[in-house]
Amino acid sequence: MHCDGLTVGQASARLGVTVRALHHWDEIGLARPSLRTAAGYRLYTTGDLERLHRVVVYRELGLGLDRIGALLDATTTDVAGTLRAQRAHVAARIDRLRRLSAGLDRMIEAQERGPLLSAEEQAAVFGPGWDPDWPSEARRRYGGTTQWQQYAEGAAARGPEEWQAVTEAMAGFERDLGEAMDAGVVPGGPEADRLVDRHREVFAPYFPLTRQMQVCLGRRFETDPGFAAHYDGIRPGLAAWFRRLIDAGARAHGIDPDTATWE
Known part of the structure; x- marks a missing residue:
């Protein structure tokens, strides 16, 4: 042995x-x-x-x-040549990992506080009526939800210019919504349905919005004092009218607005 x-x-x-x-x-x-x-x-x-x-x-x-x-x-x-080539490969990988680490830092920060903008940038992008404490309050209320995670992941990738584009798209939609109400657009009609679909599109940068979720949001637009004040500030009665548009569009797709849930 x-x-x-x-x-x-x-x-x-x-x-x-x-x-x-x-x-x-x-x-x-x-x-x-x-x-x-x-x-x-x-x-x-x-x-x-x-x-x-x-x-x-x-x-x-x-x-x-x-x-x-x-x-x-x-x-x-050529051992030295092989190792030099591998060193270049490792250096490139380290650079990728550093970028990944920086991206993870941004995602962690966004999960904890929402938009990665200074108070001054938030005021410039979202307007003087924006409350910089809102993201913290939203995280406290919704931080455990899939929607907050989706919102934070998007926020991690956006700077002031990207947020400005999101804000302008929503503002343009709300302006057209008020004009549609003035023009007598009827809930359930083709123009109303296009507005309802467009609302989900401009809202998507925050998180994907299903029709059932949109119905639930429509309820809040009318009943929540903050949301109601926002929409009624665009046009008196706009919050309730917008909810009727959303409900009519939901019914056309087989959804009962009275029993719709956040899913």
């Missing part, structure tokens, strides 16, 4: 790799144990462990097993 060498389990513990990986490297001829015990168990010598250590190092550098085998065995292989 040979005493010079380590078993697969001992080599695994020494190198910090799995026994399964050692067996695989043995099977493909990348790093094989040189000795056997009388019972047929393979043992790794000091030289075997040195080769295994190089495999582990090259693998951690991101090289594939085929490339590693070539580096270990081929006398003509």
Whole structure:
């Protein structure tokens, strides 16, 4: 029985790799144990462990097993050139990971506070009536919902210009909504249905809005003092009229506004 060498389990513990990986490297001829015990168990010598250590190092550098085998065995292989190329690859990967880390930081911040804008930027984008405490209050009330997560993910990717475009799209819609009310657009008619569909489109940057969710929002537009004041400030009675448009559009798609739920 040979005493010079380590078993697969001992080599695994020494190198910090799995026994399964050692067996695989043995099977493909990348790093094989040189000795056997009388019972047929393979043992790794000091030289075997040195080769295994190089495999582990090259693998951690991101090289594939085929490339590693070539580096270990081929006398003509330009090791320095191969490692330089791998260094460039690693540097590019580090740059990508740094950008990913920065993006994650923005997403975490957006999850915690909503728009990533200063108080001055928020006032410029959303208007002087904007309450900078609203995102904190919204997170307190809705932070555990899918919609808040969707809103925050969008907020993480937007700067002042993108938020300005979102705000202007909604303002344009609300202006046209008031003009449609003045023109006597009838709930359930083609023009009313186009307005209802457009509302979901301009609202989508906050989070996707289903028809049932839109019905629930329509209720709040009429009954919530803040929403009602906003819409009725555009046109007296606009909040209730807009709700009728939404309800009529929902009925046309088989949704009972009286029983619609947030889904």
